[in-house]
Amino acid sequence: MSTNTLILGLQWGDEGKGKIVDALAESSEAVCRFQGGHNAGHTLKVDGEQKVLHLVPSGILHPKVNCVLGNGLVLSLPALAHEISDLKESGINFEDRFFVSEDCCLILPTHIAIDKVRDKEEGIGTTGRGIGPAYEDKIARRAIRFGDLKDLKELKIKLFKLVNYHNQVLEKLYSAESIAFDDVFEELENNLFLYHNYKCKTQDLLKMWVKQDKTIIFEGAQGSMLDIDHGTYPFVTSSSTTAGGLSSGLGIGPKHIDSILGITKAYTTRVGEGPFPTELFDANAEELAKVGHEFGATTGRPRRCGWLDLKALESIMFINSVSNLCITKLDVLDGFKDIKVCVDYDDDEKPIYKTFAGWEEDTSNVRSFDGLPEAAQNYISFIEETLDCTVGIVSVGPSRDQTIYKD
Structure with missing residues (x-):
């Protein structure tokens, strides 16, 4: 089965x-x-x-x-x-x-242009890759889809209307430069082999x-x-x-x-703007970022760092019906004397922390749960008890073999 x-x-x-x-x-x-x-x-x-x-x-x-x-x-x-x-x-x-x-909606150069100029005004902190505008067109039922590449004549008619609309947005709403239709069409034409293959x-x-x-x-x-x-x-x-x-x-x-399987770091990071209740602004944040190499794989932007937020995880696990947990980057916490975990929020929505003694030992070469320092085992066990969910996998490094299967 x-x-x-x-x-x-x-x-x-x-x-x-x-x-x-x-x-x-x-x-x-x-x-x-x-x-x-x-x-x-x-x-x-x-x-x-x-x-x-x-x-x-x-x-x-x-x-x-x-x-x-x-x-x-x-x-x-x-x-x-x-x-x-x-x-x-x-x-x-x-x-x-x-x-x-064939039903994937395509990201066009005009989507990317709109994304970039819009984010300068809105400050959401997008990757600037056209994702949001492309999804907008999907919901508005005007998107170009992967399957549209099968008929270039029909595609040209549909694409002309869409590029014209995008250029109106760029020019009239954002006072930005328009993008030539021929350039957009050429990009699709140059990648027709993807459709055929x-x-x-x-x-x-x-x-x-x-x-x-x-x-x-x-x-x-x-x-x-x-x-x-x-x-x-x-x-x-x-x-x-x-x-x-x-x-x-x-x-x-x-x-x-x-x-x-729900995956969470042993701490928390975020790229871009938005609320982050357990965010740190001290030497602990610098240590997490340095040891964890916390820079976005897509954007290269430095990640904001903070303690693990179990209150937020509790809600998101319910939404996802998580049946098993995986904790990654446990090794990043190896050098910390004390480790905090958010267990609730106060009336002002500020995090309430529980403090754990750190293990201050290298875990990157450990390959069994019983081989972890006792303090690390206690940390993981508390996460399991609080979230009422088994931690089945613990990652202690970036390589395939730096993985502990608990059960």
């Missing part, structure tokens, strides 16, 4: 999902993404070599694992072409194992795999606290990053999800 697992980040992204998907993909037959775009950044370290994936699912490094980009994504064709080219140069094969939904009716494919009892991993991008509905609105992404986004973003019903 196969087991299909949904893997989600429970914070504001950057939880280490890519490494965990990569580790678990070895025993699966497919890895599928269902939302977001190339604003995601999943960093993998294999045999000392680092890979950063923005669109391609993290299972691609395993030769026998199929990979799918579902209809819920917004797709930058140049970004996808560049990523595939880089991976092929590393000897990774895409033939007959990489599939892109990878187009797929992915819903039919998934239906077939489920009937064949294949083991599937569903890979979330960004983090649950960035969800368009359940995140820290308006400082959120433009897609459904929680469990509910899976069914709409891949066309597969909830009954085909057997387990939901």
Whole structure:
């Protein structure tokens, strides 16, 4: 009997999902993404070599694992072409194992232009990659989809109207330069090979795999606290990053999800603007950022750092029906004398902390839960008890082998 697992980040992204998907993909037959775009950044370290994936699912490094980009994504064709080219140069094969939904909406140069000028005024702190404007067009039913590339004559008519609309927005609302229609069309035309090589009716494919009892991993991008509905609105992404986004973003019903693995760092980080109750502004923040190499894999922006927030996690775990937890970057806390955890908020919404003694030992070479320092075990056990959920995986470094499977 196969087991299909949904893997989600429970914070504001950057939880280490890519490494965990990569580790678990070895025993699966497919890895599928269902939302977001190339604003995601999943960093993998294999045999000392680092890979950063923005669109391609993290299972691609395993030769026998199929990979799918579902209809819920917004797709930058140049970004996808560049990523595939880089991976092929590393000897990774895409033939007959990489599939892109014909229903993916495309990100155009005009989307990127609108995103950048708008964020200067609004200060949301987007990645500036056109994600939000592309999702806007999807909801407004005017988007160009991957499947539209099959008929260039019809595409030209549809695209002309959309580019004209975008240029009106750029010129009239933001006093910005317009983008030539020919430039937008040329970008699509130059990447037609992606359509011919990878187009797929992915819903039919998934239906077939489920009937064949294949083991599937569903890979979330960004983090649950960035969800368009359940995140820290308006400082959120433009897609459904929680469990509910899976069914709409891949066309597969909830009954085909057997387990939901929630991933959280042993502390908390955030990139960009927005509330962050446990954010630190002292030497502890500097230490977390330095030891944890806290810079965004997609933007390179420094991440804001703070203590673990169990009160926020409690809510987001309920929304996602998390059945098992993974704690990443436990090793980053190795040098701390004291470690704080938020257990509640006071009447002014300020965090109430519980303080733990640090373990002040190197955990990066530990490979069993019992091998962890007692203080580290106590820290993990408290998280389990507070959230009423088992921690099944603990990551103590970026490499595949720096992973502890607790059960």
